[in-house]
Amino acid sequence: MSNLTGKTVLIVDDYPLNIELHTIFAQQAGAETLTAENGVQCLEIINKHPVNFILMDINMPEMDGLETTRNIRSLPNCNKIIIIGVTGYDDKDQISMCIESGMNTVISKLLLTPEKLIEIADIYFKESESGPTINEPDTAANDIFNFDKSAVFNYEQALKEFDSDKELLQELLRKFTKILDSQIVRICQLFQENCLNDIANEAHAIKGGAANICAFALSESAANLESYCRQKKSFALIETEINNLKNQITVFENEITRISNSSFS
DSSP states (O other), X not given: OOTTTTOEEEEEOSOHHHHHHHHHHHHHTTOEEEEESSHHHHHHHHHHSOOSEEEEESSOSSSOHHHHHHHHHHSTTOTTSEEXXXXXXXXXXXXXXXXXXXXXXXXXXXXXXXXXXXXXXXXXXXXXXXXXOOSOOOGGGGGTTOSOTTOSXXXXXXXXXXXXXXXXXXXXXXXXXXXXXXXXXXXXXXXXXXXXXXHHHHHHHHHHHHHHTTOHHHHHHHHHHHHHHXXXXXXXXXXXXXXXXXXXXXXXXXXXXXXXXXXXX
């Protein structure tokens, strides 16, 4: 029995696939789960339900993870809630900001597994018996940025993360590709409307979702598009990155079809 057994974990994320994945991981670790799509919903839930542990996405609409965490820490009787920042593989500069906001530690989406959640819970719930430990960065955070960015889809690693459950992995991939198809259409529309911030947000969501299911080349392509939009690069360069992302989505979906016809059959 882990320290998460019987505890309530609140998953806060604006991307449907991330919510589903993190819910699966938390439940496999023995926890009960609640979900919120942004910081505003998170605060509403905390005011209504006891919460022991929060997986907090950093970039969300309405209220981001940093502001949400600061608000939680200002509430009475909320110092003992364990808040774990969940960040992308290339968000090194966000780690210190997460800790300063009041998060206990930060973990990459690439490292998030049921076993990792249990490991974190074992550390922080033991320490909370004598008082909360805040502003302690996870030393593993510096090791989360090394992986093969050229991999279209690392099937073996993805399957391992889901306890060799092929049916679950296949269903998650099906949902992800459906979301992808709608997102690239929206990105193209947003480009015509000159909405670079909105494109960056869509690309950020793709980046995290792709990393979660080990589609590293797709995640890297989305990260490049996000960076170009945040930096307000020229429209020609951004259009090139959108086309690169389109191509990478096609390559990824073709690879999923190939694997489905062999490994999932």
